[in-house]
Amino acid sequence: MNGGMEILAKVDAANTQTEEITNHCREAPVVIVGAGPVGLLLALLLARKNVHSIVIEKGDGVDTSPRGLLHYPPVLEVFKTAGIYDTVVEHGFCMAGNSWRKPLADDGNGNNLLGERIAKLQTCELRTNGTYPEGQFCVGFVQSKLVALLLEEVNRTKLAQVLFDTTLVDIDQDAAGVNVTIESAGKPEVLRTQYLAGCDGGKSTVRKLLGIQFSGFSWPERLIATDVRRVVSSVDPNPAYFVVDPVHWGVVVPLEKITPGEPGLWRYAMAVADPSITDAAAEDDDYVEQLLLKYIDGPRPSTHTTVRKRVYRIHQLLASTMHRGRVVLAGDAAHLNNPIAGLGLCTGLLDVDILAQALHAILNEQYHDPQDLLAEYSAVRRYVFQTFVNPQSAANKLRLHENEPDRAAEEDWYFRALRRADPTEMMKIHGPLFVNWKTDLQRLMKTQPTPGHEVLLTSIEETADTVSSGAAVRSVGILAQ
Numbered sequence: 065m066n067g068g069m070e071i072l073a074k075v076d077a078a079n080t081q082t083e084e085i086t087n088h089c090r091e092a093p094v095v096i097v098g099a100g101p102v103g104l105l106l107a108l109l110l111a112r113k114n115v116h117s118i119v120i121e122k123g124d125g126v127d128t129s130p131r132g133l134l135h136y137p138p139v140l141e142v143f144k145t146a147g148i149y150d151t152v153v154e155h156g157f158c159m160a161g162n163s164w165r166k167p168l169a170d171d172g173n174g175n176n177l178l179g180e181r182i183a184k185l186q187t188c189e190l191r192t193n194g195t196y197p198e199g200q201f202c203v204g205f206v207q208s209k210l211v212a213l214l215l216e217e218v219n220r221t222k223l224a225q226v227l228f229d230t231t232l233v234d235i236d237q238d239a240a241g242v243n244v245t246i247e248s249a250g251k252p253e254v255l256r257t258q259y260l261a262g263c264d265g266g267k268s269t270v271r272k273l274l275g276i277q278f279s280g281f282s283w284p285e286r287l288i289a290t291d292v293r294r295v296v297s298s299v300d301p302n303p304a305y306f307v308v309d310p311v312h313w314g315v316v317v318p319l320e321k322i323t324p325g326e327p328g329l330w331r332y333a334m335a336v337a338d339p340s341i342t343d344a345a346a347e348d349d350d351y352v353e354q355l356l357l358k359y360i361d362g363p364r365p366s367t368h369t370t371v372r373k374r375v376y377r378i379h380q381l382l383a384s385t386m387h388r389g390r391v392v393l394a395g396d397a398a399h400l401n402n403p404i405a406g407l408g409l410c411t412g413l414l415d416v417d418i419l420a421q422a423l424h425a426i427l428n429e430q431y432h433d434p435q436d437l438l439a440e441y442s443a444v445r446r447y448v449f450q451t452f453v454n455p456q457s458a459a460n461k462l463r464l465h466e467n468e469p470d471r472a473a474e475e476d477w478y479f480r481a482l483r484r485a486d487p488t489e490m491m492k493i494h495g496p497l498f499v500n501w502k503t504d505l506q507r508l509m510k511t512q513p514t515p516g517h518e519v520l521l522t523s524i525e526e527t528a529d530t531v532s533s534g535a536a537v538r539s540v541g542i543l544a545q
């Protein structure tokens with residue numbers, strides 16, 4: 065049994081724990097809505113700081129559908145704090161770059177060759193000891209394994225309780241706390257807590273109950289994420305690549321360490337550009353298999369097996385605030401972006417890194433104005449999304465289908481920069497996101513902010529100086545622009 069399967073097997077046992085709320089958790093100062101990666105990481109980070117929480121999850125277990133997988137260096141730092149870094153690296157796979165390719169090419173003998181490489185990003189070289197330098201590589205660790213691991217760790221702390229089959233239905237807050245109405249098996253119950261974190265995904269009930277705007281736009285195209293088992297005869301050291309094509313654009317990335325000659329699991333995320341195709345028709349076996357043949361290289365008939373598939377809509381949306389009173393939002397509940405280059409999940413995980421620190425500081429009375437601190441949390445994280453994540457993820461997607469594959473290398477500014485491969489230029493391009501992505505709350509708190517956002521602005525100015533001087537930017541981008 066491989067590591068990931070062991071983790072998933074353990075989760076079945078973890079999910080069967082009693083749904084009775086234990087007395088010490090009933091007193092929990094934080095209720096978290098949603099046992100996705102963001103909610104569970106928040107529960108774990110709080111537990112590491114000795115803060116109790118209850119996690120409310122409407123599903124009957126953790127989600128195993130094909131979703132996010134890539135973890136950038138700032139998130140790996142948070143995994144260290146959470147105590148899961150070693151497991152993620154051991155059971156995941158490290159990548160130090162990726163490529164952009166043209167669509168498949170026919171060799172004239174019935175073989176479909178991997179599309180010609182347009183550009184390549186290489187963030188560092190493998191060292192002689194078989195590892196990459198710290199802070200310069202990403203780890204692929206699929207979301208379903210991440211939530212399983214987080215749940216296992218959360219349960220182990222005994223400081224948080226995850227209630228499955230339990231839905232948040234209402235919130236009522238006053239100056240001293242929040243009444244949280246939950247429903248399980250048709251039975252309503254009210255929990256009283258000090259703070260509520262809405263980590264309940266893009267359709268967030270918490271956000272809707274608070275009447276918070278979710279603004280931006282939805283893309284006309286959809287994506288179909290397929291997990292495919294196949295055998296390859298050789299594998300690039302950085303096998304992930306994007307396909308540049310006006311219609312059949314997409315992403316191909318391994319979901320585990322790939323050994324040539326042995327079956328390995330890959331993610332093919334492919335564009336569904338035709339709006340007249342219904343979601344059901346896009347998930348139809350024949351449609352998916354025809355589409356896959358436009359992406360899977362190698363001989364025909366192809367011997368791959370499609371393990372799972374899911375079509376989904378893609379958006380660029382941001383909540384007008386991530387804080388109202390004693391309720392905060394994090395992850396997809398607060399912001400959504402298209403998944404090209406995998407910036408969404410990481411941004412949510414980085415939200416709760418700072419949120420856990422903020423809540424801990426508030427509950428331990430280490431800060432003079434809790435409401436101000438939460439307002440600052442909202443301001444900083446919205447700034448990061450609006451200024452870096454939103455435009456960069458949109459550009460990442462557009463680059464795949466706005467360019468002519470045969471001309472992209474010469475016409476697209478980013479591909480031109482990649483081909484120059486000048487480290488200083490790469491730093492200037494990737495540095496701003498990587499410096500700002502993870503928020504340092506302690507630094508904001510030390511200066512005891514006064515009304516307005518003077519502290520935030522100082523922090524941003526300092527950051528800009530850091531980037532322009534090229535100093536202290538260890539984490540260069542992988543797939544990041």
Ligand SMILES: Cc1cc2nc3c(=O)[nH]c(=O)nc-3n(C[C@H](O)[C@H](O)[C@H](O)COP(=O)(O)OP(=O)(O)OC[C@H]3O[C@@H](n4cnc5c(N)ncnc54)[C@H](O)[C@@H]3O)c2cc1C
Pocket residue numbers: 097098099100101102103120121122123127130131132133134207230231232233263264265266268269289374375376394395396397403405406407408409410412
């Ligand atoms: C098909 C798909 C593919 C994706 N691919 C990528 C990718 O390649 N890279 C990437 O970075 N990101 C990807 N994403 C996005 C990534 O999966 C999300 O950013 C991530 O799941 C966000 O985590 P979250 O915990 O905020 O929300 P979610 O994972 O959505 O978790 C929210 C949880 O809240 C629960 N919930 C909702 N309402 C209630 C309620 N009222 N009461 C109780 N519980 C509730 C839900 O059941 C769910 O378990 C993808 C998303 C989808 C849908």
